[in-house]
Amino acid sequence: MKARTVADAITALYCRLSVDDELDGDSNSIVHQKEMLGEYARKNNYNNVKFYVDDGYSGTNFNRPAFKELIRDIDSGFVGTVIVKDMSRLGRDYLKVGYYSEVYFGEAGVHFIAVNDNVDNTIENDSDFTPFRNIMNEWYAKDTSKKVRAVIRAKGMSGKSTCNCPPYGYVKDEQGNWLVEREAAGIVKKIYAMCIQGYGPMQISRKLNEMKAISPVVWKKKVGWKYKLEKVERPELWTVTAVRRILSNPIYLGHTINFRTKKKSYKSHSVVFLPKEDWVIFENTHEAIIDQDTFDTVQKLREGVKRRLSIDGEMSMFSGLLYCADCGAKMYLNRHRGSEKDCFNCASYRKEKGRGCTSHYITLHAVEDIVLYDLQRVLGMARNNETEFIAMLQEKSKRMTKKDLSEKERAREEAERRIDALDRIIQNLYEDKVNGTLTEERFIKLSKNYENEQAELTNKLKILTNELATAQKETADLNKFMRLVKRYTEITELSPEIVRTFIDKIYVHKGEKAQGGHRQTIEIIYNCVGAVPEMENNRTETNSLDNKSGL
Known part of the structure; x- marks a missing residue:
């Protein structure tokens, strides 16, 4: 800390008001504090007055802009006296308030005064009660916090928003x-x-x-x-x-x-x-x-996807969607001078320099052609043969029909009713045993049978509940996919929005030579429904691309 001369030392008048303190009325207002401290400084001949004001800051938090400025000025040797209305204005954390009032100000050679609490660090016995007062100030903050949290909890449970300021928009x-x-x-x-x-x-x-x-x-x-x-x-x-x-x-x-x-x-x-x-x-x-x-x-x-811009600042619509079908690693786009040469390669192949996996090389142009073709195929089936399309997907994933769902729901309700009935039966058996109308041996045998039945039903109920939850999610996913299909009348070219709306992942298999050309299989996994096969009346062997010049 720098030395200072008494003549030019600042008399710091520190004022603080939190949101909770505003509830106490005008007595704690910033205006009232300024008037009181200014009057006190004039009457007691404190000159070179400077106000440090933190309006809207909690006393439990010492990370306040004006307070931090005050500390910087003290450390620089500019301040000779600090005056506050009372100890609670300095803060409501008794450990930190005790440190500043009893240690820090004294070591810095600063005269500290809390007017209403009669605290003056230049008078040796004047602050004997101050630590207890600081503890009570902190208790006040803790009690206020509990009451505020209770009010917020009640407000939130009633359906009203607990945030004072609505979000952007x-x-x-x-x-x-x-x-x-x-x-x-x-x-x-x-x-x-x-x-x-x-x-x-x-x-x-x-x-x-x-x-x-x-x-x-x-x-x-x-x-x-x-x-x-x-x-x-x-x-x-x-x-x-x-x-x-x-x-x-x-x-x-x-x-x-x-x-x-x-x-x-x-x-x-x-x-x-x-x-x-x-x-x-x-x-x-x-x-x-x-x-x-x-x-x-x-x-x-946004689930774990890191998207990177290319050198020219463009973003590939397939960024984060392509994966190697063999090792599961992501495939990254390599940009070249000519866009026709832009291609994807397996990340493992790039890292291990050919030792971990093969390249799985495929051009961006080929991916675009395959995805556009397959999107047109899938959306065409969904629009033109909706009933058959839904039935095919249900069969593919073994989704339950409405009849199956009704039967499962009925079985679950019956299991729940029987479990409740068994609880009552076991309770009645126990009462009969206590009353002497049922022997201990008979009670043990009957209750054991009923408890075994109840355990089996509980396990069955758990399985039925999980099956119904899965079926309901699959039905919701299928309905969502059909809603997405109906958004687009006809897709003639790809856009980032279309690709990311419909496609979850694209798996690229290793290319193979075929009839003097190149053959490569691509698996497209759609959001909500997974891979979509051909319908029976229009089935092909695989979704692949033949290219004589290579992909």
Whole structure:
């Protein structure tokens, strides 16, 4: 710490107000603190006054901008005196408050005064009660935190959103309902569209900054939320984190989702993300910005997929979709001067330099031709022969028919009723034994039989429940695929959106020589339904490509 002269030393008047302190009325307001501290400094001849104000910051957190500035000025030797209204204004963490008031200020040669608590670190016996006062201030913060959490919990369980500020794209009306804000909602849709086109969060944030799209920070200020732009170094810029949050936020589906996160403790502002089973979801509470199918497609794309731009800044529509059929590794696109030579190679082959796997070389042009042909084939079957197409997929995956589902559901209900009945029977047997109407030996024999039957039924019920859940998911997936098919009347050329909407993975097999040419098998795995074979009346041996000049 630097030495200072008493004559030019700053008298620091520190004021703090948290959101919770505002509930106490005007007594703790920043205006009131400033008036009180200014008057105290004048009456006691403290000169060179400077206010340090933290408005809206918790006393349990010492990472406050004005407080940090005060500490820097003390370390630089500029401050001679620090005056606060009371100890709670300095903070509500008794360990840290004790350190600053009893150790730090003294070692820095700073005169510390808490006016209402009669604390003065230059008077030896004046602060005997101060540690207890600091503990009580922290207890107050802890108690307030418990009450606030209880109120938030009750609010969240009632179906109301627990976040004060709606996410980017929504605003509140006077009744607290969420309404779509069109400008930001349009940008949210662009973000999802760019993700489907193959761009990752970093590339999306760059494009948004190039477009000069309004950032979440600036937008909050624009729509009237209390937000300090000075907290952020470049508030006008989009960040990777902001894009990721938008891409993963199910609130854009039109649902209210509470308790996705929590704070570690009332002292910490660190946020912990909770598992999905702890969320409380209320569906269709406000207008959706993103539909369910688009959201699901984006979540699937973002599961461990890293997308890379080429040297010329282009993004392949197949990025992250091609896999080696033999070793399971991803296949990466190699760009060349002529686009006709752009090709995919197995990642294992590239890493091991030919020792781990073979190249599985295939040109980008060949992949485009195969995928376009197969998409036209599958969508044509689905549109022109919907009933037969659905029946074929059900047969392929052994999906249950409606009759099978009804029978399974009936069997599950019967098992549940019998298990409940056995509980009552066993209870009655026990009462008969206690009353003396049933011998111990007879009770053991009967109860054992019933318990064995109950155990078998419980196991059967578990199997039936799992089978029904699987069947319901498969039915939902098939219905979703048919919805996607009906979005597109006819596909004449590929686009990133089409490819990523329909295709989950593409497996590339090793090329083989055939009749003086080249033959290579490609397996296309579709979202929701998996691989789609030919229908009986139009079946071919395999989905492959013959090319005399090689792929």
